[in-house]
Amino acid sequence: xxxxxxxxxxxxxxxxxxxxxxxxxxxxxxxxxxxxxxxxxxxxxxxxxxxxxxxxxxxxxxxxxxxxxxxxxxxxxxxxxxxxxxxxxxxxxxxxxxxxxxxxxxxxxxxxxxxxxxxxxxxxxxxxxxxxxxxxxxxxxxxxxxxxxxxxxxxxxxxxxxxxxxxxxxxxxxxxxxxxxxxxxxxxxxxxxxxxxxxxxxxxxxxxxxxxxxxxxxxxxxxxxxxxxxxxxxxxxxxxxxxxxxxxxxxxxxxxxxxxxxxxxxxxxxxxxxxxxxxxxxxxxxxxxxxxxxxxxxxxxxxxxxxxxx
DNA sequence: TTCCGGTAAG
DNA sequence: CTTACCGGAA
Numbered sequence: 001x002x003x004x005x006x007x008x009x010x011x012x013x014x015x016x017x018x019x020x021x022x023x024x025x026x027x028x029x030x031x032x033x034x035x036x037x038x039x040x041x042x043x044x045x046x047x048x049x050x051x052x053x054x055x056x057x058x059x060x061x062x063x064x065x066x067x068x069x070x071x072x073x074x075x076x077x078x079x080x081x082x083x084x085x086x087x088x089x090x091x092x093x094x095x096x097x098x099x100x101x102x103x104x105x106x107x108x109x110x111x112x113x114x115x116x117x118x119x120x121x122x123x124x125x126x127x128x129x130x131x132x133x134x135x136x137x138x139x140x141x142x143x144x145x146x147x148x149x150x151x152x153x154x155x156x157x158x159x160x161x162x163x164x165x166x167x168x169x170x171x172x173x174x175x176x177x178x179x180x181x182x183x184x185x186x187x188x189x190x191x192x193x194x195x196x197x198x199x200x201x202x203x204x205x206x207x208x209x210x211x212x213x214x215x216x217x218x219x220x221x222x223x224x225x226x227x228x229x230x231x232x233x234x235x236x237x238x239x240x241x242x243x244x245x246x247x248x249x250x251x252x253x254x255x256x257x258x259x260x261x262x263x264x265x266x267x268x269x270x271x272x273x274x275x276x277x278x279x280x281x282x283x284x285x286x287x288x289x290x291x292x293x294x295x296x297x298x299x300x301x302x303x304x305x306x307x308x309x310x
Numbered sequence: 311t312t313c314c315g316g317t318a319a320g
Numbered sequence: 321c322t323t324a325c326c327g328g329a330a
Contacts (some may be wrong), residue, residue, distance in 0.1 A: 233322095
C-alpha cells in the first residue's frame with residue numbers, strides 16, 4: 001500500500017477494520033439517503049445524462065431538467081437523431097450552463113449509435129472513449145448502470161478521504177485509496193454511498209453528528225477537530241465575465257435564430273456600441289470562439305455577418 | 311460576493 | 321501543467 005504511512009492504519013492495513021469501515025458506510029447509506037430518479041434506473045443513457053448535468057449543477061436543480069430531457073429524447077437513438085442546436089437550446093432554456101456539455105452529450109450519443117451499434121460500452125475504459133466522458137463520469141456510469149466501475153474520485157470523495165484518513169492531496173493517492181477501500185463487485189452501492197457521505201455529512205462545513213456519520217470512530221478529522229479540506233481552485237467572478245457573455249449570445253440566438261452583429265450586440269451588453277470597446281470587433285471575436293466550439297455558426301453577408309445556433 | 315466542479319484544450 | 325467553461329443559491 002503505497003500511501004499506508006500517510007493513512008490512519010485502521011483504514012486499509014488492518015483487514016478487519018477495513019471491513020468494518022465498509023459495512024458501516026453501506027449500512028448508513030442503505031438505511032437512509034436522498035432519493036433521486038436516476039438512482040431508480042440502470043439505463044446507461046439516462047444515467048449519463050444525469051451525470052453530465054450533475055457535473056455542473058446542484059443535484060436538486062437537475063431533477064426537472066433530467067425529467068424534461070428524457071421525455072424529449074427518451075433513448076440514445078432519439079438524442080443522436082436530433083439537431084445539436086436543439087440540445088444546446090434545451091440546455092440554455094433549463095439554465096444548465098456550460099453549453100459545451102450539451103454538444104458533448106449529443107456527440108457521445110452519436111458515437112454510441114454509430115460506433116457501438118446503439119449499445120453503451122460497459123467498462124470504464126470503453127465509456128471513456130465517449131466525448132465529454134472523463135475518469136469520473138466513466139466510473140460513475142459503469143457503476144450505476146452496470147455495477148462495473150472502479151472507485152469514483154470526485155471532490156466529495158477527495159474531501160472525505162483527506163479528512164478521514166489523512167490522505168495527501170494528490171490525485172494518485174486518492175485514486176489508490178478509494179479503490180483499496182471499495183469492496184469488489186459493489187461499485188454501484190459503494191460509489192453512491194461515499195458520494196452521499198461527502199454530499200450530506202462531510203461537507204465543507206461538516207455535519208458529523210447531525211447526520212450520524214458512520215466513520216466517526218475512524219476519522220482523523222473527527223478526532224483532531226481539524227476539518228481542513230483540499231484546496232479547490234478559486235475562479236474569477238461570473239458577473240461581467242466572458243462566460244456570462246457567451247451565455248447571453250446562446251440565449252439570444254435561441255430566441256431569435258438569426259441575428260446581425262448590431263442586433264445581437266445590445267442583447268449581450270447594454271453598453272454595446274458598434275465602434276466602441278465592446279462593439280463589432282469584440283462581438284465578432286466572441287462569436288468566432290463560439291463557432292470554434294461548434295455552438296454557433298457565422299454566415300458572411302455583404303453588409304454584416306449573421307449568427308445562428310449550430 | 312462566494313461557493314460549487316469534471317472535462318477538453320492549449 | 322493551466323485555463324476556460326455556466327448560473328443559481330447561500
